[in-house]
Amino acid sequence: MDKEEQRPQTSPHVLIFPLPAQGHVNSMLKLAELLALAGLNLTFLNSDFVHEQLLRHTDVVSRFLKYAGFEFRTIPDGLPDEHPRAGHAFMEIFETLESITKPIFKEMLVNMKPRVDCLLADGVLGIAVDVAEELGIPIVQFRTISACSTWAYFAVPDMIQAGELPIKGKEDMDRLITSVPGMETFLRCRDLPGFCRVMDSTLQRISEDTRKNFKGHGLLLNTFEDLEGDILSHMRTKSPNIYTVGPLHLHLRTRLCDSNQTLFDQYSSSFYEVDRSCLSWLDKQPKGSVVYVSFGSLTVLSSEQVFEFWFGLVNSGKRFLWVLRPGIMPDEGKNIPVELMEGSKKRGCIVSWAPQEEVLGHGAIGGFLTHSGWNSTLESVVEGVPMICWPYFADQQINSRFVSQVWGLGLDMKDLCDRHIVEKMVNDLMVERREEFLKSATKMAKLAKECVNVGGSSYCNLDRLVEDIRSMNFNLEK
Numbered sequence: 001m002d003k004e005e006q007r008p009q010t011s012p013h014v015l016i017f018p019l020p021a022q023g024h025v026n027s028m029l030k031l032a033e034l035l036a037l038a039g040l041n042l043t044f045l046n047s048d049f050v051h052e053q054l055l056r057h058t059d060v061v062s063r064f065l066k067y068a069g070f071e072f073r074t075i076p077d078g079l080p081d082e083h084p085r086a087g088h089a090f091m092e093i094f095e096t097l098e099s100i101t102k103p104i105f106k107e108m109l110v111n112m113k114p115r116v117d118c119l120l121a122d123g124v125l126g127i128a129v130d131v132a133e134e135l136g137i138p139i140v141q142f143r144t145i146s147a148c149s150t151w152a153y154f155a156v157p158d159m160i161q162a163g164e165l166p167i168k169g170k171e172d173m174d175r176l177i178t179s180v181p182g183m184e185t186f187l188r189c190r191d192l193p194g195f196c197r198v199m200d201s202t203l204q205r206i207s208e209d210t211r212k213n214f215k216g217h218g219l220l221l222n223t224f225e226d227l228e229g230d231i232l233s234h235m236r237t238k239s240p241n242i243y244t245v246g247p248l249h250l251h252l253r254t255r256l257c258d259s260n261q262t263l264f265d266q267y268s269s270s271f272y273e274v275d276r277s278c279l280s281w282l283d284k285q286p287k288g289s290v291v292y293v294s295f296g297s298l299t300v301l302s303s304e305q306v307f308e309f310w311f312g313l314v315n316s317g318k319r320f321l322w323v324l325r326p327g328i329m330p331d332e333g334k335n336i337p338v339e340l341m342e343g344s345k346k347r348g349c350i351v352s353w354a355p356q357e358e359v360l361g362h363g364a365i366g367g368f369l370t371h372s373g374w375n376s377t378l379e380s381v382v383e384g385v386p387m388i389c390w391p392y393f394a395d396q397q398i399n400s401r402f403v404s405q406v407w408g409l410g411l412d413m414k415d416l417c418d419r420h421i422v423e424k425m426v427n428d429l430m431v432e433r434r435e436e437f438l439k440s441a442t443k444m445a446k447l448a449k450e451c452v453n454v455g456g457s458s459y460c461n462l463d464r465l466v467e468d469i470r471s472m473n474f475n476l477e478k
């Protein structure tokens with residue numbers, strides 16, 4: 001029996017289309033599994049490149065076989081195989097998605113059987129919105145970033161109109177931005193993404209795509225009301241139909257446990273080989289003593305930057321577990337100073353990719369030095385781990401401001417990359433201000449759990465989304 005015959009006939013068919021990037025595919029796969037558990041028929045559309053990584057490094061494809069109504073399909077992202085798909089070069093994908101992927105996607109949708117009843121597309125895929133509109137298919141968009149970042153992106157035209165953008169140069173960085181409702185008192189120029197610093201086509205595209213997010217049948221966010229309720233209330237004045245369903249990884253874990261499914265910690269959607277040896281190393285470290293360091297899947301660092309972090313970590317005298325992903329440092333080749341090698345041997349563990357969710361949940365972890373990608377931020381929030389933020393690009397700049405200024409969950413290093421600052425911040429996080437950060441982090445972790453439990457806001461919103469998709473009745477006044 002092929003997949004088409006296995007699909008429950010009474011359920012609608014939803015096509016899920018993520019941006020082909022680790023941070024996007026991770027959360028959309030989790031959402032997909034939640035929807036599969038709810039019995040919807042789903043097609044998950046990966047780029048050929050991403051699908052190959054998943055096949056190589058995970059069992060995710062076989063894992064989804066158990067859902068009768070689930071199918072993976074693939075599509076080219078238009079980039080050559082050897083493209084790094086990281087750092088600022090990643091942005092080139094938006095051009096090839098438009099020129100190469102879009103027409104293929106349209107034809108795929110026209111011919112897909114059974115017919116697609118609803119498109120659940122990544123909110124940065126303007127191409128999906130265009131095609132859905134052209135073919136008259138209902139679309140729910142999913143922004144994989146925080147509500148606060150989405151809201152700041154939405155306000156870009158207002159910032160321009162108010163003369164607050166463009167930023168005039170380095171001396172302008174501490175100026176307060178006052179035209180983003182809800183952030184008037186603390187959002188500075190330096191908290192805006194790099195693309196706001198130069199008025200180019202990226203800024204225009206991101207701003208236009210974000211405006212489109214508020215025009216579909218619904219906007220889905222991987223966040224929870226207790227974390228971002230204030231900003232969400234501003235957003236709801238522009239788009240009443242917002243579903244907050246996060247933290248998705250915790251939500252999925254909870255619902256899988258409820259339905260007695262496979263343990264979540266054995267489930268990876270990594271594009272890299274996961275090195276689980278760091279878990280045995282963590283087992284040998286004292287409780288709360290280790291700083292976990294990871295900059296996600298897209299950050300690119302110079303060897304100078306790597307050495308500044310490394311010296312800062314070693315000089316802090318604290319234990320550390322550091323993920324140095326393949327390709328994170330394209331200019332590697334500099335000799336590593338002896339004191340770094342020795343300091344790392346004594347107190348460090350370096351791996352090329354870690355089982356991050358499990359690492360953050362390990363009792364030995366006391367803090368997280370992060371690039372403030374939204375998944376990493378949420379994973380830290382869920383485990384009650386305080387953060388030092390070193391935002392690299394895009395939404396990360398805003399997330400890090402909220403972590404330090406609004407939620408009190410850690411420190412924001414912003415544009416600084418200096419061994420003395422790293423050392424001081426590690427000491428502040430792990431010793432001097434430890435109690436203060438732990439208190440807020442523990443409280444927020446508890447609220448996150450409540451949101452995804454039966455009756456919690458994210459739990460109810462997911463049920464509402466499934467119901468709305470089933471009835472194809474997106475009440476925009478809800």
Ligand SMILES: O=c1ccn([C@@H]2O[C@H](COP(=O)(O)OP(=O)(O)O[C@H]3O[C@H](CO)[C@@H](O)[C@H](O)[C@H]3O)[C@@H](O)[C@H]2O)c(=O)[nH]1
Nearest residue numbers: 023024026144145296297298323353354356373374375376
């Ligand atoms: O060794 C590692 C390192 C990371 N991860 C996972 O990889 C994901 C990384 O996601 P994220 O923290 O969001 O960072 P990026 O990979 O940089 O994500 C991109 O996508 C995010 C969601 O849209 C944005 O917030 C970021 O700015 C953008 O760079 C997380 O789920 C981590 O658990 C691992 O499993 N092992």
